[in-house]
Amino acid sequence: MTDPREGYKRYLWAPFTQMGDIDEEVEPLVIVSGEGARVTDSQGKEYIDGHAALWLANVGFGRQEIVEAAYEQLKRLSYFPSFAGMSNDVAVTLAERMVDMMEPEGMSRVFFSSGGSEAVETALKMARQYWRLKGEGRKFKFISRKKSYHGVTMGALGATGLVGNRRLFEPMVPGFRHIEAPHCYHCPYGLERDTCNLVCANELERTIEFEGPDTVAAFIGEPVMGAGGVIVPPDGYWQEIERICRKYDVLLIADEVITGFGRTGEMFGCRHWGVKPDIMVLAKALTSGYLPLGATLTGEEIFKVCLGKHGEGKEFRHGNTYSGHPAACAAAMVNIDIVEREGLVAQSRDNGEYLLERLRELEALPMVGNVDGLGLMARVELVQEDGNPFPPADMVGLGVARQLMRKGIILRALGDVISFSPPLVIDRDEIDAMVDPLGEILRDM
Numbered sequence: 484m485t486d487p488r489e490g491y492k493r494y495l496w497a498p499f500t501q502m503g504d505i506d507e508e509v510e511p512l513v514i515v516s517g518e519g520a521r522v523t524d525s526q527g528k529e530y531i532d533g534h535a536a537l538w539l540a541n542v543g544f545g546r547q548e549i550v551e552a553a554y555e556q557l558k559r560l561s562y563f564p565s566f567a568g569m570s571n572d573v574a575v576t577l578a579e580r581m582v583d584m585m586e587p588e589g590m591s592r593v594f595f596s597s598g599g600s601e602a603v604e605t606a607l608k609m610a611r612q613y614w615r616l617k618g619e620g621r622k623f624k625f626i627s628r629k630k631s632y633h634g635v636t637m638g639a640l641g642a643t644g645l646v647g648n649r650r651l652f653e654p655m656v657p658g659f660r661h662i663e664a665p666h667c668y669h670c671p672y673g674l675e676r677d678t679c680n681l682v683c684a685n686e687l688e689r690t691i692e693f694e695g696p697d698t699v700a701a702f703i704g705e706p707v708m709g710a711g712g713v714i715v716p717p718d719g720y721w722q723e724i725e726r727i728c729r730k731y732d733v734l735l736i737a738d739e740v741i742t743g744f745g746r747t748g749e750m751f752g753c754r755h756w757g758v759k760p761d762i763m764v765l766a767k768a769l770t771s772g773y774l775p776l777g778a779t780l781t782g783e784e785i786f787k788v789c790l791g792k793h794g795e796g797k798e799f800r801h802g803n804t805y806s807g808h809p810a811a812c813a814a815a816m817v818n819i820d821i822v823e824r825e826g827l828v829a830q831s832r833d834n835g836e837y838l839l840e841r842l843r844e845l846e847a848l849p850m851v852g853n854v855d856g857l858g859l860m861a862r863v864e865l866v867q868e869d870g871n872p873f874p875p876a877d878m879v880g881l882g883v884a885r886q887l888m889r890k891g892i893i894l895r896a897l898g899d900v901i902s903f904s905p906p907l908v909i910d911r912d913e914i915d916a917m918v919d920p921l922g923e924i925l926r927d928m
């Protein structure tokens with residue numbers, strides 16, 4: 484068999500990859516198998532996967548019961564759509580299960596898609612249709628945050644606040660506005676966490692006032708921001724966002740694509756602050772990546788506005804071929820069983836505290852500017868000795884991630900933030916085996 488790394492270089496055009504960087508010096512990492520929190524590459528080298536693949540392998544790799552459930556499902560029924568009054572039994576069963584789980588948030592309807600971007604797109608379109616049907620068609624704008632990541636399709640990209648992801652695809656879809664992120668370490672207002680009066684949350688109010696409350700459909704945010712650098716908001720932030728949304732009749736969309744299913748030490752991120760969104764977006768750990776699936780949930784209020792009879796034009800004319808794919812739904816059912824049965828949410832909380840404790844030991848190093856996290860989602864931000872950021876061209880974070888890779892640890896560099904998001908099944912020895920080499924590398928530097 485030819486080395487798959489050669490095939491990668493010759494045939495693949497990989498997402499979010501500068502293909503020109505891949506050469507003899509930087510070989511692509513081609514993974515061929517996985518078990519628990521560990522994966523093995525095409526050369527037989529084993530790694531601890533400190534990033535749960537792409538923030539999603541919450542139950543870990545190699546779960547035969549998920550594989551078998553998907554296999555059995557494919558044998559019974561490979562696919563049937565959920566369009567136009569049809570569906571398949573597993574999609575219905577999973578929808579019921581999810582509504583049950585998200586009862587505290589008031590969710591009562593599930594709209595399936597194939598992944599996070601599609602699920603965000605669904606949420607945005609639901610919000611616009613809701614207001615249009617309520618006779619408030621001027622309420623079409625969305626407010627999100629700088630540094631947010633909501634996906635890559637044009638609507639989700641409009642909400643995304645990572646400049647680099649947007650720049651080459653301008654012009655964006657009209658109607659998106661961005662406020663500052665609740666990033667205390669780099670507070671855009673130069674304030675301190677305990678005395679800031681949550682100016683970043685209040686910016687939502689000022690922006691709604693500026694745009695006109697009668698023009699704003701929804702606010703969308705990740706409970707803990709992921710790709711923008713693992714940004715944990717200060718206490719009170721989300722309660723303030725919710726208060727402002729209610730005051731101005733603006734829908735609140737929680738993008739839980741990363742934070743759903745235990746990542747932050749609660750089943751869903753918004754539970755940390757008791758926030759009840761109008762719309763919730765899920766993907767990734769809904770199946771732990773065993774098969775692609777996204778879901779957008781909402782309560783009865785939004786659903787009922789779209790209810791009517793054929794010909795009235797009120798139905799939600801939106802959907803993806805693979806909305807509610809039976810094999811993906813079967814995988815999700817067993818995935819959720821595992822999360823619940825093995826107490827992975829509590830494990831995320833407990834081992835998350837341990838991970839953070841271990842990472843805080845690194846704070847004494849001159850290169851470590853900031854350590855923060857929630858559950859098994861954490862950040863280590865690297866800075867120069869004087870506390871200033873490194874010049875982006877130095878790619879210090881990437882250099883550290885590459886050194887870690889050589890030591891058999893997969894962690895992601897989000898700029899100069901080393902990001903941790905391991906499978907929730909990771910144990911403390913494996914956490915040590917990630918943190919110790921990082922410490923050694925930073926000490927040597």
Ligand SMILES: Cc1ncc(COP(=O)(O)O)c(C=O)c1O
Binds near residue numbers: 635
């Ligand atoms: C918060 C959030 N929303 C949406 C998405 C998009 O999901 P997908 O890559 O499945 O389209 C991501 C992907 O990382 C994400 O982190």
